Amino acid sequence: MVSFAVSPTEFVLAAAIAATIALVAHRRHLLDRGGAVAATILGPSLVATGGWWLGTILIAFFLSSALLPDSGSGAPSRAWHQVAANGGPALALATIGLAGFEGRLLVAAASTIAATTSDTWATEIGRAIGGTPRSIRTGARVPPGTSGAVSAAGTIASVAGAMFVAILAVILSPIAPMSSLVTPEQAVIIGVCGVLGSSVDTILGATLQASFRCVTCGARSEDPGDHAPGHGMRRISGMTWMTNSMVNLVSALASWLVAFLLTG
Numbered sequence: 001m002v003s004f005a006v007s008p009t010e011f012v013l014a015a016a017i018a019a020t021i022a023l024v025a026h027r028r029h030l031l032d033r034g035g036a037v038a039a040t041i042l043g044p045s046l047v048a049t050g051g052w053w054l055g056t057i058l059i060a061f062f063l064s065s066a067l068l069p070d071s072g073s074g075a076p077s078r079a080w081h082q083v084a085a086n087g088g089p090a091l092a093l094a095t096i097g098l099a100g101f102e103g104r105l106l107v108a109a110a111s112t113i114a115a116t117t118s119d120t121w122a123t124e125i126g127r128a129i130g131g132t133p134r135s136i137r138t139g140a141r142v143p144p145g146t147s148g149a150v151s152a153a154g155t156i157a158s159v160a161g162a163m164f165v166a167i168l169a170v171i172l173s174p175i176a177p178m179s180s181l182v183t184p185e186q187a188v189i190i191g192v193c194g195v196l197g198s199s200v201d202t203i204l205g206a207t208l209q210a211s212f213r214c215v216t217c218g219a220r221s222e223d224p225g226d227h228a229p230g231h232g233m234r235r236i237s238g239m240t241w242m243t244n245s246m247v248n249l250v251s252a253l254a255s256w257l258v259a260f261l262l263t264g
Helices: 008-027 033-067 080-097 102-129 152-171 184-207 244-262
Strands: 211-214 233-237
Touching: 008 033, 033 080, 033 102, 033 152, 080 102, 080 244, 102 152, 102 184, 102 244, 152 184, 184 244
Parallel strands: none
Antiparallel strands: 211 233
């Protein structure tokens, strides 16, 4: 019989917290309706499998993302598949951890959240501060927010986001459902793998990620579903299936795999 990490009462509390955060995020246009529903499901599920330690780290990611300076980019609200790509790997690892390898899998799960935080901070803070990002593939200057590009501000923010999760993992370690506290070595692994995942995201964004152009208005987009309904989108580069959500998912998987191997 599977023993979950929290009691039924704590699960209800986690669900209430997740629903409240999702509602606020939806009203601030950070999540669309589907994204809010996905976050409401993901939050308590992660607490049930990974305990309050992992659930709080995920909450910290969402709250820190919501509090980042407004870049004025007009980015679309996150949909359910984007929420799933950000938190799904951590949930999958925590669920598997119920059957064994708890410590290793939970550190790896935290690393996936560190990767997501690293990438999000890099993108949003880089846009807000400005500067001139350059494509890592061509070296050419590109508009802020372009996938596969880096800037000085974005790079610093990337490292800061990963270390934020690593430090938080140590601070919260007394409530971690492991046999011992999170060690400094494990915290370093979480931070390093977070930056690694963000770097994989950048590399995929510069090489394989799909880019589309609207045949109606000429606008470019990385996700045709985010564009105006009824407008026709044509792929101009990358692989059709390598969407932004898929890039996020692959990056998270890369971070957890390396973290799992390093904690063995």
